[in-house]
Amino acid sequence: MKIKSLSLAIISATALLSGAAQAYETGDIIVRGGLASVNPDVDSGNLYAAGVEQADSKVDVNNETQLGLSLTYMIQDNIGIELLAATPFSHKLQGKGGLSALGEFAEVKHLPPTLSVQYYPMDNSSLFQPYVGLGLNYTIFFSEKFINGADSTFNSLELDDSLGLAAQVGFDYQVADNWSLNAAVWYMDIDTTGTFKGPAGDYKIDVSLDPWVYMAGVAYRF
Ligand code: NI
Numbered sequence: 001m002k003i004k005s006l007s008l009a010i011i012s013a014t015a016l017l018s019g020a021a022q023a024y025e026t027g028d029i030i031v032r033g034g035l036a037s038v039n040p041d042v043d044s045g046n047l048y049a050a051g052v053e054q055a056d057s058k059v060d061v062n063n064e065t066q067l068g069l070s071l072t073y074m075i076q077d078n079i080g081i082e083l084l085a086a087t088p089f090s091h092k093l094q095g096k097g098g099l100s101a102l103g104e105f106a107e108v109k110h111l112p113p114t115l116s117v118q119y120y121p122m123d124n125s126s127l128f129q130p131y132v133g134l135g136l137n138y139t140i141f142f143s144e145k146f147i148n149g150a151d152s153t154f155n156s157l158e159l160d161d162s163l164g165l166a167a168q169v170g171f172d173y174q175v176a177d178n179w180s181l182n183a184a185v186w187y188m189d190i191d192t193t194g195t196f197k198g199p200a201g202d203y204k205i206d207v208s209l210d211p212w213v214y215m216a217g218v219a220y221r222f
Pocket of ligand 1: 189208
């Protein structure tokens with residue numbers, strides 16, 4: 001009798017779960033939105049002034065959080081194409097090493113659109129849908145400017161756009177029809193060269209930003 005009610009309980013629980021869970025299928029569109037935080041793992045070269053390398057003259061870049069939005073189109077039941085977008089990120093640049101006295105001396109904005117192929121390993125019975133992705137990031141820098149007095153000495157700051165690989169892991173956890181909670185993390189290869197003008201003429205510095213990008217929010221499946 002106990003075994004019978006136990007198996008009944010398991011059967012009805014399974015029916016409930018498979019009834020509620022709607023895994024992604026070919027043709028689905030999944031929109032994810034939430035807070036996205038860009039945390040650069042900065043590796044700066046030295047500053048070159050008029051072609052001459054300056055010893056111990058590096059920069060650092062702070063973290064920034066904005067609204068992130070991504071759109072996935074399922075081209076197969078387990079494979080999606082995702083475009084990640086966001087409202088513009090604004091980062092402060094500060095001096096490091098011999099340039100520490102500069103403090104926060106510049107501000108740049110960027111948009112990091114990223115196109116990825118995603119793989120969803122779980123089948124239809126799972127409310128938990130983890131995924132991995134690999135893609136390309138194109139980061140556009142704009143509105144670069146000197147601040148906090150540095151603008152009276154230096155001008156014409158430009159950061160080159162960057163094209164690089166991006167890898168991601170994430171998951172959706174279904175909480176209602178078509179709605180899931182979502183969390184994802186990307187590692188993006190973003191490198192740039194900054195150029196500007198000042199008393200010594202032309203300046204140049206190579207900076208590898210290679211950020212970890214964290215996003216947490218909700219997902220809706222159409
Ligand atoms: Ni890099």
